[in-house]
Amino acid sequence: MASTFNSNPNSTLSSPALSLPHPKIHNYENPRMLSSDLHAKWDAKLIINGGSRLSGHVSLSGSKNSALAILEAALCCSGTSKLTNVSNLSDTRMMASILYSLEPELSGIAKIRGGFFVIGPLLGRFGEAVVGLPGGCDIWARPIDIYIRGLQALGAVVEVRMWACAKESKWAPSYLLLQLLDLASLYHTSLLDKLSGAGCKIFPRHSNLKLSAIPASKGGDLRGFNVRTQPYPGLPTDLQPQTMALLSSSSIIEESVFENHMGHVRELQKFGAKLEVCGSTALVFGKENGRHFSGSRVAATDLRGGMSLVLARLASEGTTEISGISHIDRGYENLESKLCLIGADIKRQDLNKGHASNFSTPVRTSITESTYDI
Ligand SMILES: CC(=O)N[C@H]1[C@@H](OP(=O)(O)OP(=O)(O)OC[C@H]2O[C@@H](n3ccc(=O)[nH]c3=O)[C@H](O)[C@@H]2O)O[C@H](CO)[C@@H](O)[C@@H]1O
Ligand SMILES: C=C(OP(=O)(O)O)C(=O)O
Structure with a gap:
């Protein structure tokens, strides 16, 4: 462990005190993630022939952001932690690879934001840690000062250079200040509530949800609504771009988590979407949107923004x-196969291979089989 963590030549860290055995991580489907994974799809494109009526059942995959946090948290445990419903995504494979080697894989950590957060569990477990600064989507500065101040408040000495290093000096008594939110007053901002107000019929069931949009015979368009992104349980910033893509009536979307999470607006405008951005607020103008977009070549600039273009x-x-x-592949497992199952015409064209693959035949899903033992 000491040697793996001191493989940074500039590190001055001494051997950490081991209190737990080195974790063994096994991903049954991807024993070692290749760090070339993230580059492999740079040349790929999605080709979408829009306008088909979509209807059917889709099984939701596990969430990337939950999986990353739980994978990291498992470092705090001794023994075996078994994680199920982990989506097979470039980010989860990258995290498995980071945990597997527990080397300061700067290249890996720099590509995913979640990688940085191994710093807490490693510090708790080994007394010191060196990790690369976080990567992830380029949706503004994404500072980590609060996390660092939290580690310092717990007694860690933190140095931020090209690497983030934290060396525990003592675990002094500390307080975490939790602000209690009035959950009931925030609940009305949830997306389901908004969609229901806009005209969708939503039937929540025990383990699934049935959602019907307004039929084309009745106008097809959702009524507009105004929404502001907020921490849970408000509308998550991770749903803001996709929500914008749905809107075809006058609406206002305010982004309050990031100062700039509007990279998708310029691409949506290339389709002919009537949108304007003022600061961190987007104005969606009426009827011109939605079904009247024209074809174009666009580029996903981040994960959720990319998904808004698909929708x-x-x-x-x-x-x-x-x-x-x-970008899209970082967060959506088997995207084309799921969409093809409900009637979409969507293909992936891999320019390296020079052909488009059609997923109308369902590919084997790894949803229930991607299991990590840590
Ligand atoms: C609360 C929230 O909605 N978090 C979202 C945020 O997480 P992400 O982990 O990127 O951001 P955080 O939850 O850490 O930060 C939320 C806000 O606090 C600020 N901040 C954070 C840490 C810090 O040390 N200093 C600081 O100023 C950020 O600039 C941001 O405005 O983007 C992710 C990817 O889209 C989403 O999955 C998360 O749901
Ligand atoms: C932006 C996202 O991911 P990350 O925090 O890993 O960049 C996201 O999940 O929408």
């Missing part, structure tokens, strides 16, 4: 090429 083009007629889909 916008599925809803309107014409053919579109979306590049930059390695």
Whole structure:
């Protein structure tokens, strides 16, 4: 362990005191993630022929952001932790690889934001840690000062250079200040509530949810609504771009988590979407949107913004090429196969291989089989 963590030549850390055995991590499907994974799809594109009516059942995969946090948290445990329903995504494979080697794989950590957060469990477990600074989507500065101040408040000495290092001096008594929110007053901002107000019929069931949009015979468009992104249980910033893509009536979307999570607006405008951004607020103008988009070549600039382009083009007629889909692949498992199952015409074109693959035949899903033992 000491040697793996001191493999940074600039590190001055001494051997950490081991209190627990080195964790063994086994991903049954991907014993070692290749760090080339993230680059492999740079040349791929999604080709979407929009306008088909989508209907059917889709099984939701496990969430990337939950899986990353739980994978990291498992470092705090001795013995075996078994995680199920872990999506097979470039980010989860990268995290498995980081945990597997427990080397300061700067290249890996720099590509995913979650990688940085191994710093807490490692510090708790070994007394010191060296990790690369976080990567992830380029959706503004994404500072980590609060996390660092938290580690310091717990007694850690933290140095931030090209690497983030934390060396425990003592675990002094400390307090975490939790602000209690009035959950009931925030609940009305949830997306389901908004969709229901906009005209969707939503039937929550025990383990699934049935959702029907307004039929085309009745106008097809959702009524507009105004929404502001907020921490849980408000509308998450991770749903803001996709929500924007759905709107075809006058609406206002305010982004309050990041100062700039609007990279998708410029790409949606290339389709002909009538949108304007003022600061961190987007104004969606009425009827011109939705089904009247025209085909175009666009690029995903981040994960959720990329997904908003897919949704916008599925809803309107014409053919579109979306590049930059390695961003989308970070968060959506088996995207094309799920969409094809409900009637979408979507193909992946891998420019390296020079052909498009059609997923109308369902590919084997790893949803229930991707299991990590830690
Ligand atoms: C609360 C929230 O909605 N978090 C979202 C945020 O997480 P992410 O982990 O990126 O951001 P955080 O939850 O850490 O930060 C939320 C806000 O606090 C600020 N901040 C955070 C840490 C810090 O040390 N200093 C600081 O100023 C950030 O600039 C941001 O405005 O983006 C992720 C990817 O889209 C989403 O999955 C998360 O749901
Ligand atoms: C931006 C996202 O991921 P990350 O924090 O890993 O960049 C996301 O999940 O929407």
